[in-house]
Amino acid sequence: MTGLNTKEEALFEYISTGKVEEAKELISSGEVSVDCEDKEGMTPLSSAAFKGSEELAKFLIAAGADVNTKAHKHGYTPLMFAALAGKPDLCRVLMDGGAYSQKTNTINKTASEMAAFVGQHECVTVINNHVSIDEVEKFLHPKGPDSEEKFPVEFVRFCHGLTSSHKIHPVAILFHLRENADHLERKKKILYVVDRVFEKQLRCKEPNEVMSMKLWLVLFTLRETFKFMDDRLKGGGPVTSKADLCTAYAKYMLKMNPDDKVRENLDRHLRAAIVAFPYRQSLLFETMVKAMAKTKFGERPSAYEYIVQALFGQRIFALNKFCSTCGGPGANKRCPICKLPYCAQECQKFDWPIHKKVCAAIAERNEKGEEEMGEGLGDGESPREKEEEETVGEENKEIVDVEDVHLGLEQMDIQK
Numbered sequence: 001m002t003g004l005n006t007k008e009e010a011l012f013e014y015i016s017t018g019k020v021e022e023a024k025e026l027i028s029s030g031e032v033s034v035d036c037e038d039k040e041g042m043t044p045l046s047s048a049a050f051k052g053s054e055e056l057a058k059f060l061i062a063a064g065a066d067v068n069t070k071a072h073k074h075g076y077t078p079l080m081f082a083a084l085a086g087k088p089d090l091c092r093v094l095m096d097g098g099a100y101s102q103k104t105n106t107i108n109k110t111a112s113e114m115a116a117f118v119g120q121h122e123c124v125t126v127i128n129n130h131v132s133i134d135e136v137e138k139f140l141h142p143k144g145p146d147s148e149e150k151f152p153v154e155f156v157r158f159c160h161g162l163t164s165s166h167k168i169h170p171v172a173i174l175f176h177l178r179e180n181a182d183h184l185e186r187k188k189k190i191l192y193v194v195d196r197v198f199e200k201q202l203r204c205k206e207p208n209e210v211m212s213m214k215l216w217l218v219l220f221t222l223r224e225t226f227k228f229m230d231d232r233l234k235g236g237g238p239v240t241s242k243a244d245l246c247t248a249y250a251k252y253m254l255k256m257n258p259d260d261k262v263r264e265n266l267d268r269h270l271r272a273a274i275v276a277f278p279y280r281q282s283l284l285f286e287t288m289v290k291a292m293a294k295t296k297f298g299e300r301p302s303a304y305e306y307i308v309q310a311l312f313g314q315r316i317f318a319l320n321k322f323c324s325t326c327g328g329p330g331a332n333k334r335c336p337i338c339k340l341p342y343c344a345q346e347c348q349k350f351d352w353p354i355h356k357k358v359c360a361a362i363a364e365r366n367e368k369g370e371e372e373m374g375e376g377l378g379d380g381e382s383p384r385e386k387e388e389e390e391t392v393g394e395e396n397k398e399i400v401d402v403e404d405v406h407l408g409l410e411q412m413d414i415q416k
């Protein structure tokens with residue numbers, strides 16, 4: 001047992017009872033060590049991760065807490081606790097703070113394996129799809145501070161955002177580019193970094209196919225976007241800002257005619273992206289191409305629906321509605337007439353000039369039951385689904401018992 005002083009004991013108490021402000025105050029006071037350990041080997045960061053407190057975790061990381069501490073008696077890292085607590089955003093925070101995802105506990109399990117064991121599939125996805133900022137930094141500054149070319153930290157973060165985010169929908173990527181249009185002066189460098197991160201995925205010992213496909217989709221959209229920009233700028237038309245060009249390309253992607261069942265430009269783009277995937281022996285690639293070939297171009301499911309199922313899993317696909325504009329999950333707003341889902345008003349507004357010409361036609365097809373619009377996009381409001389949604393969204397849901405999980409994992413190994 002390590003000797004905690006009374007302030008440190010109080011800190012653990014504050015963390016476990018959710019007194020975030022009090023905990024922060026103590027940490028700032030300097031009267032506690034940020035990496036102090038209780039008798040189980042929990043540090044304040046492990047405890048905060050276990051409680052699922054993103055705010056406190058961020059605060060502790062900023063205060064210098066060790067994100068990869070393995071002081072815990074079973075070797076659990078803060079990332080493992082966050083995964084067990086079912087907090088995907090917290091997992092992301094920790095990995096952005098430098099947490100290694102491949103670390104294992106005393107029975108050789110990684111954070112993602114543990115998340116899978118307790119059914120925290122979103123955490124599994126987040127952990128397996130994360131590129132650390134160090135990786136991006138290395139490509140931009142290969143010689144560290146001695147590198148010939150130096151880039152501002154905002155640019156490093158922007159590039160990291162492109163490789164680590166879950167945004168693979170072309171319109172989501174275009175929105176991200178539009179918000180960061182200043183960085184688009186460095187188009188070549190952006191492509192270089194994303195390309196290198198992608199290449200590295202392919203060349204590592206155990207290539208992560210999902211991750212590779214995700215990065216490829218981002219890279220493909222970036223290349224096409226920059227081509228579109230260059231063509232427009234060369235075209236000698238009226239001078240347009242890069243942000244406006246992003247908007248124009250997004251509108252092009254979303255184009256739809258009343259008879260269309262899918263957004264054809266978007267579908268063509270995504271189908272082309274998948275077919276062009278350079279890692280031909282990939283099983284995932286083969287599966288996706290085969291599945292998509294069953295659907296004639298212009299018919300549902302759309303290419304994006306196939307992609308979401310393949311890359312994010314059936315469960316996430318079934319439990320979420322995806323925004324009709326940006327493809328984002330958890331789209332709980334609807335067009336009042338045709339019920340097309342949107343994630344936010346901005347997305348609905350952005351689509352409206354296009355959508356208003358097709359809305360009535362979609363509504364009519366819905367009525368006739370000709371088209372199950374929203375089937376893949378998640379129209380199903382079965383009671384079971386609702387129930388699950390509520391459970392997932394519940395704030396302070398029961399925290400898992402680490403000892404039970406540990407025992408379960410051990411037994412699983414014995415049975416093998």
Ligand SMILES: [Zn+2]
Pocket residue numbers: 323324325326327328342343344347
């Ligand atoms: Zn959206």
Ligand SMILES: [Zn+2]
Pocket residue numbers: 335336337338339340355359360362
């Ligand atoms: Zn509508």
